[in-house]
Amino acid sequence: MKIHGIRVPHHKNTADTAPVRLELPSVLTIPMSMHIGRPSAPIVKKGDYVKVGQKIAEASAYVSAPVHSGVSGTVEKVDEILISNGQKVPCIVIKPDGLQERYEGIKPPVITDHKSFVQAVADSGSVGLGGAGFPTNVKLNVRDLSEIEAVVINAAECEPYITSDTRTIIDKAEYIFKGIDAFKKYMKIPRYIIGIEDNKQKAIEKLKELSKDRDDVEIHVLPSIYPQGGEKVLVYNTMHRLIPKGSLPLDVGAVVINVTTMAFLAEYFETGMPLVERCVTLDGSAVKEPKNVIVPVGAPIGEVIEAAGGLKSEAAKIIYGGPMMGITVPDINSPVLKNTNAITVMDAREAAPPKTTACINCGACLNHCPLKLDPRAIAKAYKLNSAEDLKELQVDLCMECGCCSYVCPAKRPLVQTNKLSKAVLRIYKEAQKEKEGAK
């Protein structure tokens, strides 16, 4: 069986130039929700002086993450901010003093066993840096280490424009392998699979060179077919195992870690500097000089764009991430987040929503869905508000990759309908459960 996908334009314009460190922004706005899970709990208050690498918020639950400051400066306020999903979450606003004083407590973590390894990962503030933002330590906290047969290192980077993972490989390949060594030592995982799309020749060469004497690392060069980097797709295409609906990669013996996350962890083990800055691809039709930039987490996007050379035309749409799965930014001064691997700025022409016409029943959506769903039928069931049909069509399997919407000649908002359908089905299932409970 082959998993379907689509060919999207690559636009990897920024792959060949090293990232540039930008000057400090005038302010950092750090939301407490930059990961999947419970928002972090602030431990600083207005007027506090913080230094680079200092913890400013704690993990508030099992699935949560601590947050650290990327600048030295004064906490201006602990406020609320509107984030992309329409929710308001607490945020910490820091005014940098420009001195970039390093926090005294920064030292390499002491790791002796699995437990202290997972603790170190948790303390680093690490979340999935490829965009998903799932707290890394949670994935590694398994009861029985033998459950994990392989770590799949996600270097597919299948979204258009984005090259920040490519740059990690080219600039920090040694750290990827140091990370693998640490995982081997403390997690006792024997197999490491790096999955990368074939449109990154330079990065592939580098990985092959560094892994040529190792039999624990496999480099899987995969066709550049979106969504190659989707967790389910990547695990299937590298390990030939299908993650069942509602399950985690762990259920098929895999842990999937983004390549930049892996390199970051190795660097953290060496230096003790937590996740306070990151590499972001700045590209899109409105950007004057597309490039990768290194910026502190919390930097306002508007200032990042200015410092990186500005725009050549007015921004009509700004996206966290790439054009296929990225989330639109509500305000140009929204901050760079931990999981912001790219900022895509589109001009009015590129951002103009296409005209939607009637479904012509061509079947392109169902013939391109990686998970073999039928978005055409789902849209009909949604229109009829039929939760039973939506259940039968398995809409809750949808990973929202966007292939269906992309290929649709009528430009129907199919992913959007899938999302809404998932909500209808969720409510229906909850009601079913309640009914059963009442019996």
Place this chain on the structure above:
Amino acid sequence: MSKLISQVSPHFNSPRTTQKIMLDVIIALLPAAVMSAVVFGWRSLLVIAVCVAASVLSEYLFEKLCKRENTVSDLSAVVTGLLLAFNLPVTIPLWQAAFGSVVAIIVVKQLFGGIGQNFANPAITARIIMMTAFSGTLTTWTAPNFSLSGAVDATSSATPLTLISKGETGSLPSLLDMFFGFRGGCLGETCIIALLLGGLYLLMRGVISWQTPVAFIGTVAVMSLVCGKDVPYQLMSGGLMLGAFFMATDYSSTPPTKWGKIIFGVGCGLITILIRFWGNFPEGVSFSILIMNILTPYITKLTRPRPLTGGADKL
């Protein structure tokens, strides 16, 4: 500063649109349109023009009347007009051609909700209605202008299928004439090479997939062989090539699934054979497609691929 657009992903769309798909179909039909004039004379172009104009006009007026969005620019009405003309004899009175187009667009397409909603192929259904209403003019055939194999008078004005069903195989046109379209028949169905070129173009452009034509034509070939008929004549006669590449591949009235297309094609092939060899009509392609159109929702449901749930279907 103007407000930023907030929108759900994806933020990229493929350049493919309904209009471009329909344009591809029109391009694919052009060689056969040109050949119809070569084979039957200029009047064929007049019939085509009347059908296209009547289709487009009735779509425009109907949508105007019903205050629906104007969809003339998606070019689907042009395709319907072309296909209907291709299914008519060159001698058809122009008012009848126009009437058929109005039936195709208004009755079969618009009354069911417009593009994508019609359960039957508009051109085929209109043709069948015309066969009942104007049976005389729809079965009056003219001889082609000339013949590649020599004497024009050797070429009968009857269609090859009529000749075969009457047992007059001696007066059949040569295979070469059949291949280039010099035989009696509907104006757009005769030139096999032009239809194959158009079909190939649609396959290459990804507008149609191979399953339907291969299953349809393959079934007719195999069944003709089994029934002891002359396979090349069966394949090149009637509206098989036109139907298999251009009508049985219509999106809204045929299954979108791969296996559905195969079942649809095989079903069309079997019904065509049944009508050709045992029915009262010499030709059965139109009826076969219409009957399979009606079965389409069931075929689609039956052949919908199983989502990749990894066995966790119950969740």
